[in-house]
Amino acid sequence: SDTRKKLLELFAEANGEFLSGQKISERLGCSRAAVWKHIEELRKEGFELEAVRRLGYRIVSTPDKVTANEIQLGLKTETLGHTIHFFEEVDSTQRIAAKLAYEGAPEGTLVVAEEQKAGRGRLDRKWFSPKGTGIWMSLILRPPIPPQRAPQLTLLVAVAISQAIQEVTGLVPDIKWPNDILLHGKKGVGILTELQADPDRVHSVIVGIGINVNQTAEQFPEDIRAIATSLAIEKGERIKRAPLIQEILLRIERLYKQYLAHGFRSIKLLWEGYAVSIGKPVTARTLGGTIRGIARGITEDGLLILEDEEQNTHYIHSADIQL
Numbered sequence: 568s569d570t571r572k573k574l575l576e577l578f579a580e581a582n583g584e585f586l587s588g589q590k591i592s593e594r595l596g597c598s599r600a601a602v603w604k605h606i607e608e609l610r611k612e613g614f615e616l617e618a619v620r621r622l623g624y625r626i627v628s629t630p631d632k633v634t635a636n637e638i639q640l641g642l643k644t645e646t647l648g649h650t651i652h653f654f655e656e657v658d659s660t661q662r663i664a665a666k667l668a669y670e671g672a673p674e675g676t677l678v679v680a681e682e683q684k685a686g687r688g689r690l691d692r693k694w695f696s697p698k699g700t701g702i703w704m705s706l707i708l709r710p711p712i713p714p715q716r717a718p719q720l721t722l723l724v725a726v727a728i729s730q731a732i733q734e735v736t737g738l739v740p741d742i743k744w745p746n747d748i749l750l751h752g753k754k755g756v757g758i759l760t761e762l763q764a765d766p767d768r769v770h771s772v773i774v775g776i777g778i779n780v781n782q783t784a785e786q787f788p789e790d791i792r793a794i795a796t797s798l799a800i801e802k803g804e805r806i807k808r809a810p811l812i813q814e815i816l817l818r819i820e821r822l823y824k825q826y827l828a829h830g831f832r833s834i835k836l837l838w839e840g841y842a843v844s845i846g847k848p849v850t851a852r853t854l855g856g857t858i859r860g861i862a863r864g865i866t867e868d869g870l871l872i873l874e875d876e877e878q879n880t881h882y883i884h885s886a887d888i889q890l
């Protein structure tokens with residue numbers, strides 16, 4: 568509302584200093600009781616306000632939002648995130664991005680939501696995406712590559728997110744092939760890449776990114792509490808989401824340009840720098856069955872190389888890996 572906007576302007580002018588209830592009510596032309604109601608509204612939206620008798624009110628911190636404004640203010644990319652579709656609540660950002668891509672949305676289009684009611688993982692698994700505590704977003708890319716090379720993009724994005732998390736929080740993530748990013752052994756990030764393609768050409772890649780940012784351990788459902796974590800849990804403090812999204816977009820853009828110009832080779836090296844499973848015994852559950860062996864690395868295409876007990880080499884396209 569207009570009053571709300573004026574109130575925020577007043578606080579902006581006050582620049583962190585106290586504003587008396589009297590002064591606010593004069594400037595807004597409303598009663599002290601109405602001022603109090605507006606303050607309560609702001610609190611509900613995530614503003615932290617301090618109230619002190621005789622001094623009045625002071626803004627301690629602004630809310631951690633992921634609206635288009637919030638993400639684009641200070642964004643340093645050339646194309647990624649220049650078009651943003653923000654939603655308070657969606658079924659899945661992945662479904663919306665796929666529809667936009669199909670309708671011709673340009674490369675770099677981003678769909679972001681505060682909450683997903685039907686967030687998806689791989690193989691139709693659920694991705695828990697509660698309101699306001701995580702990053703739930705889908706990015707549209709249009710790489711001029713054949714579909715077989717698309718798995719490389721999942722690895723590229725995993726590297727970019729790991730770099731961004733390291734830059735913003737100081738935490739050093741591990742990547743578990745193909746798409747899990749772990750923090751101290753627990754899953755903090757999920758990546759889901761989906762394609763719209765002909766047999767010989769990709770039309771679009773929808774990169775779904777889910778990051779647990781500010782959840783506490785108790786906020787995870789019981790069935791994943793033992794395996795899941797958030798950046799805030801690992802770091803011991805809350806983290807603002809919009810700057811992290813900006814850093815992720817910037818890192819994806821840099822690696823993506825490098826990838827399109829020089830191929831997967833240099834990305835592969837970066838990926839191996841973060842990988843936890845290489846050289847270790849793992850169990851790979853694929854749709855075709857379970858294979859146990861030593862993870863030897865990844866191929867130039869991004870497939871996992873697994874050597875079983877009989878020294879047979881398997882090239883794995885898609886699986887769940889247990890360390």
Ligand code: BTX
Pocket residue numbers: 658659660661662683685686687688689690692693694695696702703704705746754755756757758759775776777778779791794795796
């Ligand atoms: P995934 O199949 O590797 O992981 C899904 C599994 O992870 C679930 O079965 C569950 O055990 C566990 N899990 C579910 N929710 C969480 C969570 N919040 N944190 C940690 N573990 C969890 C990973 O799939 C890919 C996830 C992509 C999510 C993004 S969010 C934006 C976009 N929209 C959408 O619907 N999906 C993507």
